[in-house]
Amino acid sequence: MEKKLGLTTLTALVLSSMLGAGIFSLPQNMAEVASPAALLIGWAITGTGILFLAFALLILTRIRPDLDGGIFTYAKEGFGELIGFCSAWGYWVCAVVANLSYLVIVFAALSFFTDTPDNIIFGEGNTWQATIGASILLWTVHGLILRGVQTAALINLIATLAKLLPIVLFIILALLAFNIDTFKLDFTGVELGTPVWQQVKSTMLITLWVFIGIEGAVVVSSRARKKSDVGRATVLAVLMALCVYLLITLLALGVVPRTELAEMRNPSMSGVMVMMMGPWGEIVIAAGLIISVSAAYLSWTIMAAEVPFLAAQHGAFPRIFIHQNAKGASSSSLWLTNGTIQLSLLLIWLTGSNYNTLLIIASEMILIPYFLVGAFLFKEALKRKNSRLIFAAAGASIYGLWLIYASGLDNLFMSVVLYVPGILVFLYARYSASEKRQAFSFIERSIIISLFVLMVPAVWMTIR
Numbered sequence: 001m002e003k004k005l006g007l008t009t010l011t012a013l014v015l016s017s018m019l020g021a022g023i024f025s026l027p028q029n030m031a032e033v034a035s036p037a038a039l040l041i042g043w044a045i046t047g048t049g050i051l052f053l054a055f056a057l058l059i060l061t062r063i064r065p066d067l068d069g070g071i072f073t074y075a076k077e078g079f080g081e082l083i084g085f086c087s088a089w090g091y092w093v094c095a096v097v098a099n100l101s102y103l104v105i106v107f108a109a110l111s112f113f114t115d116t117p118d119n120i121i122f123g124e125g126n127t128w129q130a131t132i133g134a135s136i137l138l139w140t141v142h143g144l145i146l147r148g149v150q151t152a153a154l155i156n157l158i159a160t161l162a163k164l165l166p167i168v169l170f171i172i173l174a175l176l177a178f179n180i181d182t183f184k185l186d187f188t189g190v191e192l193g194t195p196v197w198q199q200v201k202s203t204m205l206i207t208l209w210v211f212i213g214i215e216g217a218v219v220v221s222s223r224a225r226k227k228s229d230v231g232r233a234t235v236l237a238v239l240m241a242l243c244v245y246l247l248i249t250l251l252a253l254g255v256v257p258r259t260e261l262a263e264m265r266n267p268s269m270s271g272v273m274v275m276m277m278g279p280w281g282e283i284v285i286a287a288g289l290i291i292s293v294s295a296a297y298l299s300w301t302i303m304a305a306e307v308p309f310l311a312a313q314h315g316a317f318p319r320i321f322i323h324q325n326a327k328g329a330s331s332s333s334l335w336l337t338n339g340t341i342q343l344s345l346l347l348i349w350l351t352g353s354n355y356n357t358l359l360i361i362a363s364e365m366i367l368i369p370y371f372l373v374g375a376f377l378f379k380e381a382l383k384r385k386n387s388r389l390i391f392a393a394a395g396a397s398i399y400g401l402w403l404i405y406a407s408g409l410d411n412l413f414m415s416v417v418l419y420v421p422g423i424l425v426f427l428y429a430r431y432s433a434s435e436k437r438q439a440f441s442f443i444e445r446s447i448i449i450s451l452f453v454l455m456v457p458a459v460w461m462t463i464r
Contacts, residue, residue: 007229014213014237019163019244022210022359024289025105026245027252028268029206029359031261035189036253038199043249045200046207047242049399053370054214054238056377056396059389061230063380071373072311078376082426082444085316087369088307089422090415094365095304096337098212100344101358102297103134105289109267112286131349135342137294141301142338146331166288167244170269173276174251183254191259204406205363210245212366213300214238301337308333318429364411365418371400416458420451 022029030039060067060074067073071091076084104125110133111122122130189199214234252261252272264271267289273281309330312321323332347353374396381389404412440448 007226007233010229010233011236014233015240018211018213018237018241019167019292022206023167023245023248024109024267024269024285024292026206026210026249026269027256027261027272028264028266030203030249031253031258031268033192033202033206034199035187035192035196035258036183036250037188038196038203039249039253041196042200042203042207043246045399045402046204046211047246049395049402050211050214050238050242052392052395052399053373054235055392056374057214057234058232059392060373060377060380063384063389071369072307072316073314074376075369075372076314076316078379079372080441080444081316081430082440082447083372084314085311085426086419086422087372088311088316089419089425090365090367091369092304092307092311092337093418093422094212094362094369095300095307096340096344097358097362097365099297099300099304099337099341100348101362102293102300103137103341103345104130104348104358105267106137106293106297107133109286109289109293112270112282126348126352128349131345134345137297138338138341138345141298142334144298145301145305145334146325163288163292166284167248167292169284170273170276171244171247171251174247174255174272177276178251178254180254182257183250185257186259189258201406201408204403205360205411207245208366208370208403209359209363211238211241212362213303301334304337305330305334308336312429316426316429318425318432360411361414361418364407364415367400367404367407367415371397371404374398374400410461413454413458413461416451416454417462420455423448423451 030042034042057071064074064077067077072084072088075087106125107122107127107130108125110130111120111125114121115123120127122133125134188196192199194202214237248269252269255272256264256275261268261272267285270282270285270289273285275281277284308317308321309324309332311317312319312333321330321333321336323330325331374393377389378393378397381393
């Protein structure tokens, strides 16, 4: 009999999913595009929006406990099969790219120990040596998860506690080294040459990236010991992560001037740590990043494998992905996910892509799934005529729309390129299904045609 996941394990799963690679590169990523003033505004917007999203997930687990298939089932229940599939596909692509980014950044961190200016071994995680190492790690985790989700989740809990140690040490040292005059240098970002509001928009995909994983407990809710733990785990993990992100981003700007921080190599926390405690700082952060990313990678592999499995149960993905092994692991779905990651690793090596490129793609693909969570709650709230629910739903929906707007037209076109192959998978799943399906509505046909029409300019813009 499969063991169920408790509150502590679920909270660790969500927290570990969020505290992955992004946190160690956060100081440089934010300093590159925004001033301290813009960061304060950006975090205020993100903090408010992400809490609305967390509470939306909490509320939905309580008012619709029958929907235990993750955020995909919210979209399907509220807006039909096609929209439900788009949510599942977008989330799965995001999970695949997130896992890919973790493998890349792990070996970029290892380069601190192995590389010299005259001998590049792992580089930015995109050399042939890094590809081989990442492939070994990929299939090691694959074998671990095939032993059962409970086993993997317990290992993740231990790793989450371990990776918090260097993060807490960084915060303590940064508090001691913080200088308000350094923090206030070019406070509104005149040197960036962009208005504060544009700087705020530029932070949105970065701040969203570090919160991707908020839905982790919901994705595996069918494996939870108590349904009420799912919502609690989500809110607890979000509050903890928000505090950590605020402290790391803002304190770093009080230790290193923004212009200097923006030029640091990622993971930039190591550069700041070196300034605070000497050469050992680089080793502490690099080791912390490797532990952190390995734990987050484990969490994301569990979640990524759940999506095709759950979608196949509802007929959105081909039925082949519904298979589970004797340990209760979604084996067919796991093979699909990790096979895709393996092919992508080869593309990373051939194209020389790096972590920052993957960050943008993953953040973009999660926008529609997150927006649909708020939209579904809004629909449920109107049905129940509950003003509190309407307020929470409106907050989550507005935040979702704001993210789509802030991401920019180029990134939206890039997402079209990635959604169209998914539509082909969806059409195949419907065609091969044994049971008769309801015909597409006018709106669904319009969406499918529009995506294929937009594919041409989207490919052109992406290549450009």
